[in-house]
Amino acid sequence: MTVGIILLMAVVSGLIRYVHDSRSSHAATALATMVSTTATVRRVGAGERQIPSEELVVGDIVTLSAGDIVPADCKLLESRDLRIAQGALTGESMPVRKDAAALLAAGARDTALTDAACLVFMGTTVISGSALAVVIATGRSALFGGLSRAFQWQRPRTRFERGMNSTSWMLMAFTAVTVPVSMLVTGIASGDWLQALLFGVSVAVGLTPEMLPLIVTVCLSRGARTMASGKAIVRRLDAIETLGGMDVLCVDKTGTLTSGVIKLDRAQSMSGLNSSYVLHAAWLTTLIPHTTSNPWDDAIVAAEGDSANDTGDVQVEGGTPFDPIRRRATVIVAKSHHRADREHTGGSDISETSGAGAGTSGNVSRIMVVKGAVSEMLPRCDTVMRNGTAEPLTDRLRGTYERLMADKATHGYRVLLVAQRSVTD
Helix, strand or coil: CHHHHHHHHHHHHHHHHHHHHHHHHHHHHHHHHHCCCEEEEEECCCEEEEEEHHHCCCCCEEEEECCCECCCEEEEEEEEEEEEECHHHHCCCCCEEECCCCCCCCCCCCCCHHHCCCEECCCCEEEEEEEEEEEEECHHHCHHHHHHHHCCCCCCCCHHHHHHHHHHHHHHHHHHHHHHHHHHHHHHHHCCHHHHHHHHHHHHHHHCCCCHHHHHHHHHHHHHHHHHHCCCCCCCCCHHHHHHCCCCCCCCCCCCCCCCCCCCCCCECCCCCECHHHHHHHHHHHHCCCCCCCHHHHHHHHHHHHHHHCCCCEEEEEEECCCCCCCEEEEEEEECCCCEEECCCCCCEEECCCCCCCEEECCEEEEEEEEEEHHHHHHHCCEEEECCEEEECCHHHHHHHHHHHHHHHHCCCCCEEEEEEECCC
């Protein structure tokens, strides 16, 4: 009877764990199926058609266009204004330019493979342009597959598993010592060795926690159901206890658990006050013609809102778009009227004619606006607008602003500075 009860508890516990693991695996497989990718391939005798990415082989010719996920490592044969987001490999949110005409640098050992302009890699995304490429590596042979192999290791035991194993071994050791001793003492004292054997078995049963596996499994399953109601799939029940013991969770950036979209938090004057004029000046730098979208510019345009559609009074006369090397964007614009803004909370007016005298022709003002990284912008500025007044940008103020930007960076913000000056020719 006792043996039957113990076996029943073990079977029920194992069955509950098996059912949960099966359901979790099926749910994870269904999610993976939903995000499966296809590739547009050209094959001799078959023309151009869509196939699952898993069916690609080395030598296949694939076509790439905006929005596609690169299905394998490829060498570009043709390209047109091709920009690739390599955040999945490098963590950088800025797209990089790829060109079929570029050559692989010979002997450049210090150059990362992802910097090769004529190569595109599995798992990256086409932001703009189009291309024709030949597959040179697939699956585990691709760069992305090599990275996944580098991170494969035997799963360490969780704290919960180590604790359960430690408790089980302690009980087993205690039972292994207690049962023979109790049998021996009882047999010598009573002379009835059969009774001593039955007493030893009773001691062993009493020391065995028959309900422990069932109780633990039921509790963990309840936690898994609670997680499922929050749209989180727990594939292993043992992970519940580890998750519950977490204080800090660190994850990678760039679309792993987020949407990977940059958003503008606020636009401020150098006085620290919210300023729609600063936002408008930054928006002017987004008017530079370019062949690909820029996540920083997209965030600024989205924050500018309806005003971003009104370009009737603005004429772009020249400019250079933002790039990761120059780290700033420059635009020269002529405006047919003077837009002014009062800093929020009651600051003084700041207008396009603030600071050095603006270049004007009739009612048209011509200004140069530059937007870029703090390290690129501060050394190029000699004046700062504070409370509507142009002040010399002294070394003391530079140090103050550098510390302010560093503090914002520690809180997860990426800071861009906007500067302007008048243009007379």
